[in-house]
Amino acid sequence: MDGVEVRPMHADDLPNAERASAAVFLDSDRRDRRVSDPEPEPRSTDVAERWIARMRYFLEVDPQGCWVAADGAQIVGFAIAQNRDRLWYLATYGVLPSMQGHGIGKRLLDAVLTHADGRQGMFSSSVHPGATRRYRLAGFSLHPQMRMIGTVDHTKLAAVTGLSEGSAEDFDWMNRLDRRLRGAGHGPDHRYLLTGHRLVVSRAEPGYVYLDDRGRPTLLAAAEQRTAQQLLWEALASARADTLVNCITTANEWAIDVGLAAGLHLGQEGYIAVRGMPTPAPYLASGQFL
Structure with a gap:
């Protein structure tokens, strides 16, 4: 979407980015919920605060790997990646459900993959079909994981x-x-x-x-x-x-x-x-x- 800017994350983006993250993953939990699973609940205040603290840490250690998609003052997407020695990892990534399908996720992923600069990579992925397609096209092997x-x-x-x-x-x-x-x-x-x-x-x-x-x-x-x-x-x-x-x-x-x-x-x-x-x-x- 033309009005959405993909740019480096700033510390003052964290509260809005957390709200976007909470919405993205609640929608994901509801979409992928098994019949036997409990109904997903909104993120608690304590979990939200811990998310913000963790993202602030990533922003302090390796800020070049932290990106957001902003539609004016609203954060509509985020991608947080980090480089450690020869390894790049994706800590979290998502786009608001109402904004998916417009290329925002690809722009965010391209930004953090550029930060990888050829390093080997690893991350934990959901089963979202659009995201997994992007990961495979970026050269990642997808190994089913269990819990x-x-x-x-x-x-x-x-x-x-x-x-x-x-x-x-x-x-x-x-x-x-x-x-x-x-x-x-x-x-x-x-x-x-x-x-x-x-x-x-x-x-x-x-x-x-x-x-x-x-x-x-x-x-x-x-x-x-x-x-x-x-x-x-x-x-x-x-x-x-x-x-x-x-x-x-x-x-x-x-x-x-x-x-x-x-x-x-x-x-x-x-x-x-x-x-x-x-x-x-x-x-x-x-x-x-x-």
């Missing part, structure tokens, strides 16, 4: 050993592990994740997992499958009420084995999109930090 949900059967929990609470002192070896698995360290993302998550590590056989405030695994990486399974068992033992294990690819079937043993249910959930790299394993990606 596991449900209440952990604590009588089935496996005993784990060799795990410790992690700290910033672990970041150096964690970044080396990241480079082995995904071609690039998480760099400053580790420090950001540590501010709001519990970090559990295995130092003897390298591996780590971040757990959110509900005990759910947010990002897991390990040198060996056995270590990855130990870390996931620890996450499931920490889960409160229903839990979620997300971003499971076929290269990470070890996670399915753990989840099924713990009484969780398996379902499909979008794609992991990669370009110039294999899907990492043993690895469970973060939706927004990959």
Whole structure:
């Protein structure tokens, strides 16, 4: 649309961009809702504030990867990408439903892909047909990903050993592990994740997992499958009420084995999109930090 400007994001765009994001993903959740799923609810104030804080962080670390589509004062689309070493990742991307089909999404994606400057890439994708078409045309391989949900059967929990609470002192070896698995360290993302998550590590056989405030695994990486399974068992033992294990690819079937043993249910959930790299394993990606 001629009146829509695609431009770099500014800090004062964040509240309007959050409102656009909330509308985009509520519509997506309603469109893709399974019959057995609860009715999607609007984003809470707390979740909105956390979204703004996370996007402000991205804007501070790598502002050239943060773009919006503006129709006057209204933000109608957004694309937030980041470069870390040799890896580019797309943290979030969307266009208001009423503005889709006019090329705005392509313009936003072109802007953030230009920022990639030839780096290998990875992100978590929805099943939106227009978006997945753009991703494939941009050279990304789309690997179906799965999720596991449900209440952990604590009588089935496996005993784990060799795990410790992690700290910033672990970041150096964690970044080396990241480079082995995904071609690039998480760099400053580790420090950001540590501010709001519990970090559990295995130092003897390298591996780590971040757990959110509900005990759910947010990002897991390990040198060996056995270590990855130990870390996931620890996450499931920490889960409160229903839990979620997300971003499971076929290269990470070890996670399915753990989840099924713990009484969780398996379902499909979008794609992991990669370009110039294999899907990492043993690895469970973060939706927004990959």
